[in-house]
Amino acid sequence: MIRSMTDTAEQSTEQSAQERLRERRSVAHRTAERVLSRAGFRRTLREQLALLQDAAPRVYDLDEPGDIYGNRVVEALEERVATLLGTESAAFFPTGTMAQQIALRCWAGRTGNPTVALHALAHPEVHERDAFSLVSGLHPVRVTSEPRPPTADEVRDVAEPFGALMLELPLRDAGFLLPSWEELTEVVEAARERDAVVHFDGARLWESTVHFGRPLDEIAGLADSVYVSFYKSLDGIGGAALAGPKTLVEEAKTWRHRYGGMVFQQFPTVLSALVGLERELPRLPEYVAHARVVAAALREGFADAGVPWTRVHPEEPHTHEFQVWLPYDTDVLGEAAVRQAEGTGTLLFGAPWDRGGPGLGVTEVTVRADGLMWTAGDVKAAVADFVARVTEVTAEVSR
Incomplete structure (x- = not known):
């Protein structure tokens, strides 16, 4: 009974820590100056409505009935x-x-x-x-x-x-x-x-x-x-x-x-879909091409930083999204990613880290319009800073 209560308390503490990390990551997405992808759902309601109001007249006659x-x-x-x-x-x-x-x-x-x-x-x-x-x-x-x-x-x-x-x-x-x-x-x-x-x-x-x-x-x-x-x-x-x-x-x-x-009625969602077809669809090939630049730079950056094993999968992305695998605990990787954004305004890894095996973390990387501004050198510099923060968090955990 005592062990059960202890286990429950530990699980509750772990869940609270994960929730805090999710909230910090969400704030980091909104406030970071540099990201590889800034998805629309992370905008405020006011921002989303303003963007739709601005773009919708270009894809449909808003004087038509709903x-x-x-x-x-x-x-x-x-x-x-x-x-x-x-x-x-x-x-x-x-x-x-x-x-x-x-x-x-x-x-x-x-x-x-x-x-x-x-x-x-x-x-x-x-x-x-x-x-x-x-x-x-x-x-x-x-x-x-x-x-x-x-x-x-x-x-x-x-x-x-x-x-x-x-x-x-x-x-x-x-x-x-x-x-x-x-x-x-x-x-x-x-x-x-x-x-x-x-x-x-x-x-x-x-x-x-x-x-x-x-x-x-x-x-x-x-x-x-x-x-x-x-x-x-x-x-x-x-x-x-x-x-x-x-x-x-x-x-x-x-x-x-x-x-x-x-x-x-579905007009807000439908209008946003028409806007996406007009605005994002033509740009997807550009995102895919740059995702390959980012993937190569990540691979080289981790090698230069001396990380013992990494995997960018696939090596040449098939789309503008791909995976990154690193030999660290997911809690360490998640904390390091958020700290980098909080400390530098650069969010290199914005998606959660999932457990890929013992001591192994995997995350997804997406390259959209914001990512087009990153050069290969920018990516490598961000990798070096990220690895330093991983080392910092690992040392804290081991103390």
Whole structure:
């Protein structure tokens, strides 16, 4: 009983420390003079409203009536997405979780098979609390657990029939990885050989054009349906779209209503999505190119600082996001990152550090407009300062 009470107290103390660190990191994001990425959701409400008011007139006539249950400005966004992705139709959804569940249950009804083949690291398997099976009656089966995109042979070797293959492009939890164009076409063909449809989880599909060397409509054209997000890369308030054949999209709209996704008015979110398509989409290739500069500088900076082992993954980022692995405890890394921002106004690592193994931390790095101002020399200087702070925090912990 005494041990249980002690354990509970220790857990409460640890949780409080983590909450304090999260709050300090949030403040650091808002106040730092130099960041690699300053996502819109970190702005104040006043700042977000001001930016939307400034940008929205450039993407839609604000003298038009507002939307009601998915018409007007919502339809304009849907048409824009369908055009960009080269599909017959598209439907706006409040969340990607809802959009993908509905898409795959619609396909299950058409194929007669509720089994969905997907990667073990795919978003529905890791981040959605078994929603596929508990909410939508789908049966997920894992193609592979390896931290890389699935191969055509693995798709062919799935031990049971499946009605749909879901591919996350890029595979975020494996390091924002994309297959080569040849590998992707082979995987799609392998699914076709098994009479399965192909659905792309394209939450971050927008920035995949550089790696594939293909336009969006050609990439999306490989799949039977595609989901895209408006806030992950386009810096919108939220929202998602499902794109594909008109008959599928019309059926999905029916299910959208049943799932509670028929929102009365959605114009702030939709306008922010249109702004993102106008402002951020054309810049994504530039972000991807500079992410490769930043990744190389990080790798060189840690080597120069004498860190015994580091990993920038992938070595050449496939998108404008990638992972950094360091041989230190996550609490040490998180504290050092925040101290650097508090002490210098430079926030090199703004995302949380997760445990990658004993004494090993991993974080995600995103390069957006703010990051374009960083030279390779700026990155290396920030790395040297960060490593010094890691050493400082490590010494404090060991005392």
